[in-house]
Amino acid sequence: MSTAAVANRGALLSQQKDYNHATDSEYKRLRGLADEAYKKRQSLSQQSQQAFKSGDKGEAHSLSNKAKDQLHIAEKYNMQAAEYVFTQNNADSDSNEIDLHGLYTKEAQWILQRRMAAGIANQEQRLEVIVGKGIHSQNGIAKIKPAVEELCQQANLRNYVDPKNSGVLIIELQGAQVPSDWASMDYSTFARNNTSGGAKPQQHQNGPHNYTQQQQPQYQQQPQHHNQNQNQNQNNNKNEDLVTSLLKFLCMCVRKNM
Template sequence: MATTFDRGVHLGGDDYNHATDSDYKRLRSQADQLYQKRQKLSSQSQQAYKSGDKQKAHELSEQAKKILAEAEGYNRQAAEYVFRENNADSAGDEIDLHGLYVKEAEYILQNRLVAAIGSNQTHLNVIVGKGLHSQGGIAKLKPAIDQLCDESGLRHRIDSKNTGVLIIDLQGAQLSQIPHKWTVPGNNQQQQQPQYQQQPHYQQQPQQQQQYNNNNDSNGLVGVLVKLLCSCINSK
């Protein structure tokens, strides 16, 4: 699926962002269409239940569940694709979050920070973009990462040469300061993978939220992430 492109210096202004790739857009679009279909089926199921046709309500509900699984599968593929392609030539001290939804970016960055702190990295450059392609031109990743850093006590600042990059200072950072909900070695509580239904974009009901498959499959988002993290750390 991946296409090879000539890319400039990763943190430079000429870098190629794979969130503009047709494959990426197709996957996100397919997910959106399926979420809309699922929402319609859920509405029909509720109407059938209210009218007393519980059998039809159940059948529609089961169809909605299958559609939901398909939608999340497309979103997972999109996240894997854009993260892999945008980070193919990343340096050991940077990570590119372009094209990821907020929950995806938070999950990946939390794992990356744990790995960086564990390997005594001094800093991490996080490419979040300037929000130029966000809905309404309002950046969503930067505020989320600001909050993520604040809750873990990590100092961070905007790169003076590129406002689309956040520099997280890891000097003296300890794994003990990382929130328990993050995936930290020794924690018994496994951090949950992204729940797409928390994206306002989809307007899903809380009781209908479902997670990614949490099997840590080597072909899944976690597998791609771990492989990339290892290659980044080993390249230092």
């Protein structure tokens, strides 16, 4: 094979590896379904409040339950979208890399804190976190990078921008410690404990796409009139089922270094 052919092949492989699957139609479909469910939830919640104010408590309760169902549906689709984009973007990542493109801020933080906890437990040297440059984020402001830096501050982890790529943060793991619950906290608990911050997806610096940026909800539980604990436990179980397959990839990354 000629030198030019080798160079072209290398460039093609590089482009394939850098491809951001948040531009995929499946990803957009899932996020779109989540957005639709959140809009329905908001409408039903407003109707419930109006019914309650008018004195029809039975209708208010019924509408509130329907709003709660739409919240569960939205969370399901968002977690499916997160699972899809994370798995696809990391399929060809090196063992010391993790690509957070396409994830909402809290999704990225939750996945990363578990990945860092696993890396420290397995005595990894460092972790390269692909956060992007924020070029195509709303107003050109990156959201994933400061969220990663926030996690590092919580655990006193040294981190710095890769001098070769400003869209990559390098986190030093050797000899570090993180909070004990980072390795075990489920997503539902993490989301309830972290209700601040944006939830926009981080996009890749190569090639904009037409995904509509909208303010995303905070994955909080809809207030309920009755059986709150029972319904919350059922929703947590659904979320746990959805994230189980997502964590399989994290375990695969860790096994590469063992």
